[in-house]
Amino acid sequence: MQAPRRVRDLGVVVGTLPTGPLNAITDVPGVLVGQTTISEGDLQTGVTAIVPDSYATGLPAAVAVGNGYGKLVGTTQVDELGVIETPILLTGTLSVFRAADALLTWLLDRNPTATSRNPVVGETNDGFLSDIRRRPITPEHVHAALDSASTGLPLEGCVGAGTGTTALGFKAGIGTASRVVDAGTVGALVQSNFSGTLTVRGTPIPAEPIDADGNSCMIVVGTDLPLDARQLGRLARRAIFALARVGSDYAPGSGDYAIAFSMGGTAAYADRDLRSPFQAVTESVEEALLNSLTMATTTTGFRGNSARAVPHDLIRRAT
Structure with a gap:
């Protein structure tokens, strides 16, 4: 049994920009992450909460859709107003709606006069390893993830919304990374559950495909750079x-989404100055995706289905 290790600890350095102190989305000041994990035989699922501490005031935000085969609650208002006004939750596909309702309850409990809130909840399909039809996520699971959110290094691999996910032929899960650029930080957190051929710094690492229902990826990007929607x-x-840098094949049944928000206040960037932030986000996401794999462990779940962890020796040899 190999111990989970972040890809950088295996000698793989992605890109050239420096990381934040934790190399995580929580390097962005004011961004917290909390998770609830369910790992009980046929149930391998959970909740991951990304909580910007100033969400209630409304933060500049945007959603990008690579392929819209998925269920991302709350996107139309974000598109219309360019603002996010709640934490962001990630979970399993059929639990999205229960998670959204539980998030709404949590928000209303904290603001007795509120009459409207736009919960944002994304998903990937963890039905290969988890009995997805049971929709096991309860308000208690959601509230525990939100209430436990902290600025520490988030757990990665088989935790939270990544407990039952697979990617690129291996067990995957939650991953995170960050980059420091232009006196600010760009951080990413991913829920990996997509198909293709794992590629590490340009070297393919083929694996037997996993016959899983649904192939998707949720990406959350936070920054304190002053960017508008x-x-x-x-x-x-x-x-x-x-996603292409780690070998995604962008399959027709894959829901590939990214949500980006800024803690940096009023926009002060010229578009011509976005080269460094663009580099920061691609490097952060690439490393977060690799961390989601190398931090995962072999998992057996629903109906005895099993997904093996990527052998770290393969990663080392590829580099």
């Missing part, structure tokens, strides 16, 4: 581009 949309699109 339109510019965040440009960042979000580049986050989806980064």
Whole structure:
């Protein structure tokens, strides 16, 4: 049994920009992450909560869709207003709607006068390893993830919304990374569950395909750079581009989404100055995706289905 290790600890350095202190989305000031994990035989699922501490005031935000085969609650209002006003939740496909309702309850409990909130909840299909039809996510699971959110290094691999996910022929899960650029930070957190051929710094590592229902990826990007919603949309699109760097085949049944938000206040960037943030987001997402694999462990779940962890020796040899 190999111990989970971040890809950088295996000697793989993605890109050239420096990382934040934790190399995580929580390097962005004011961004917290909390998770609830369900790992009980046929149930391998959970909730991951990304909580910007100033969400209630409304934050510039944008959503990019690579392929819209998925269920991402709350996107039309984000597209219309360019603002996110709640934490972001990730979970399994058929639990999205229960998670959204539980998030709404959590928000209303904290604001007795509120009459409207736009919960944002994304998903990938973890039905290969988890009995997805049971829709096991309860308000208690959601509230525990939100209430436990912290600025520490988020757990990665088989945790939270990544407990039952697979990617590129191997067990995958949650991954995160960050880059420091222009006196600010760009951080990414991913829920990996997509098909293709794992590629590490240009070297393919083929695996037997996993016959899983649904192939998707949710990407959340946070930054404290002062970007407006339109510019965040440009960042979000580049986050989806980064899937190709690790070997995604962008399958027809894959729901590939990125949500980007800024803690940086009023926009002060010229578009011509976005080269460094673009580089930061692609490097962060690429490394987060690899971390989601190398931090995962072999898992057996629903109906005895099993997904093996990527052998770290293969990663080392590829580099």
